[in-house]
Amino acid sequence: xxxxxxxxxxxxxxxxxxxxxxxxxxxxxxxxxxxxxxxxxxxxxxxxxxxxxxxxxxxxxxxxxxxxxxxxxxxxxxxxxxxxxxxxxxxxxxxxxxxxxxxxxxxxxxxxxxxxxxxxxxxxxxxxxxxxxxxxxxxxxxxxxxxxxxxxxxxxxxxxxxxxxxxxxxxxxxxxxxxxxxxxxxxxxxxxxxxxxxxxxxxxxxxxxxxxxxxxxxxxxxxxxxxxxxxxxxxxxxxxxxxxxxxxxxxxxxxxxxxxxxxxxxxxxxxxxxxxxxxxxxxxxxxx
Numbered sequence: 001x002x003x004x005x006x007x008x009x010x011x012x013x014x015x016x017x018x019x020x021x022x023x024x025x026x027x028x029x030x031x032x033x034x035x036x037x038x039x040x041x042x043x044x045x046x047x048x049x050x051x052x053x054x055x056x057x058x059x060x061x062x063x064x065x066x067x068x069x070x071x072x073x074x075x076x077x078x079x080x081x082x083x084x085x086x087x088x089x090x091x092x093x094x095x096x097x098x099x100x101x102x103x104x105x106x107x108x109x110x111x112x113x114x115x116x117x118x119x120x121x122x123x124x125x126x127x128x129x130x131x132x133x134x135x136x137x138x139x140x141x142x143x144x145x146x147x148x149x150x151x152x153x154x155x156x157x158x159x160x161x162x163x164x165x166x167x168x169x170x171x172x173x174x175x176x177x178x179x180x181x182x183x184x185x186x187x188x189x190x191x192x193x194x195x196x197x198x199x200x201x202x203x204x205x206x207x208x209x210x211x212x213x214x215x216x217x218x219x220x221x222x223x224x225x226x227x228x229x230x231x232x233x234x235x236x237x238x239x240x241x242x243x244x245x246x247x248x249x250x251x252x253x254x255x256x257x258x259x260x261x262x263x264x265x266x267x268x269x270x271x272x273x274x275x276x277x278x279x280x281x282x283x284x285x286x287x288x
Contacts, residue, residue: 016095016152018140024087025080026073030190035094036120037065038155039073040137043089046075047242049193050123051169054235056242062129062137064159066120067097069169070186072193091137093152100149113153116160123168126159133158184209185223196235197259202228236260237273244282251278 016035026044041061048055049072050065057063057073065071079086097117098105105114133155140151187208192200205228206216220228240258243249249257255266270278 015099015149016093018091018093018148018152020141021090021092022087024084025075026088026090028072028074030070030072030186030193032068032070033094034067035096036067036117037063037071038093038095038137038159039063039065040091040134041088042091043087044073044075044079046073046079047239048073048168049189052189052235053123053168053170054238054242055125055166055168056246060129060134062126062134063168064116064120064124064126066117066123069121069123070189071123072190074193091141093137093140093155095152112160113156116156119167122170124159125166125168126162127164127166129162184219188220192232192235196232196239197257199261200232200259233269234273237270240266240270240278241274241281244278251282254278 026046030049039062041057041059041063043059045058046056048057048063050063051069051071075088078084079088097114104110105117136151136155136158140148140155143151188205191205191208202213202217206213209216209219211219217228220231224231226234236259240254243254243257244251252263255263258266260266260269267277270276270281274281
């Protein structure tokens, strides 16, 4: 399995693309592309993997993913069940950071948009977005030509000013990803993100990287400044946190959904990483 480059080049004369996606589920592929991706989720549920970040997504979420940033929109299992009537619905806008020319975005009036593009290299989830902005995103589907460009610039202008947001990936991931030229760790990330809820052995992951276990352990620790087992536990606990705050599962169910095979180890790893027990974390979130 490898990191996939999605070619979104088009034969038409548009400088960016806007599409309504109404499919059974999102593409279950760890991928990247040179365009920035602005996604407004109208109807869908699942987990978004961006770089080394994990984020649950749901109806109403608005996310901007930067150029060449690996990501995967993974719907919940209910979307893959046989005979399900569920379908995802989302608006996707793809554009390059120089879609109106490099000099245009280097002008003083556009500098705030350039800063937004640079920040998007981590992935951005915008919180508490008002309905006026989401209506603009829906309306852009109906526009053409000059009016369509103006509409996108207005949307980006509002997002650049929006103060309530969360960065989804880490600087450490970006540095590591660039250093390895997308060769070894891309296969490892895709395997881990798709299988972290199942038993994973060091030998199995080392095989994916075409390395023996000892060499892989040294390589991984050098890249991440932490052991593979610690990284895997952090990945699983990160996912557990997302499940806890959805309030759909009790702590015991979250333990097994996150890839742990017993509750005592889950509680121990959770306390070690989050400095709180699962129950304390959930209580703190409710009071936030």
